[in-house]
Amino acid sequence: MVLGTIIQAAAVGDEVEAGQAAFFGFMGIASALVFANLGASYGTAKSGVGIASMGVLKPELIFKSIVPVIMAGILGIYGLIISLLIYQKINKETYTFFEGYKHLASGLCCGLSSLGAGLAIGIVGDAGVRANAQQEAVFVGMILILIFAEALGLYGMIIAIVISQ
Template sequence: GVMRPDMVMRSIIPVVMAGVLGIYGLITAVIINGKIKAPSYSAFQGYAHFAAGATVGLSALAAGLAIGVVGDSGVRANAQQPRLFVGMILILIFAEALGLYGLIVGLVVASSADGKGRDLCASWGA
């Protein structure tokens, strides 16, 4: 930042994209929390909500790893050769799409558990 102040805004893009992955987890947590109704919450719904959270979390982990590696290498290479910026952005967009796909699958799994599985998975106390 001190040596090349013109590169600051270009260098912050991977950080912002990684922050969006955390928002995906927050969205999933809020939606799952809204679907939990204590007296009628079945084990099937619990496992489905766990699977939804794990899906979003693991896809965000993979996307974050890709964004971290590409962002680090891309920012360093961009300081040497500014033409590499477009390629870095394209790879970052595809890595972010991986996290977005996980969010979509997680939301589908979480919404498919509504009112289902009352007889499928018996709870321990029953």
């Protein structure tokens, strides 16, 4: 009787521990998605303001100026990918605190890298499309800077994939 109670208590304790460990995994999912989407939304909004301002002067350049908005939108996809990868690894029965911490770090890595990239894309996109309206030779330089800013989010996603495995 006493032995049965001890075994049952141990089983319940393991289940509670797995549930508590999963909290960190789910926080990793939320961090990846929320921070990546914050970066994407800031980059889109800031670049959109520049496009609207530039469109008054040279409406024929609007389509060409959408590049920063597209690049900012990709950051949200990075967060979605990492969130799905982490979610597939969460198993209530066998999930440990180590895995939870690992997935939290993975989500923060991707999310915060994408947030930083979104800030850079927004600022460069805003200034770049306005400058492009005045001098079209600026376009190639703007694209190169945007590529390097996007690479910051990509680096975060790559390391997040490595960490989450």
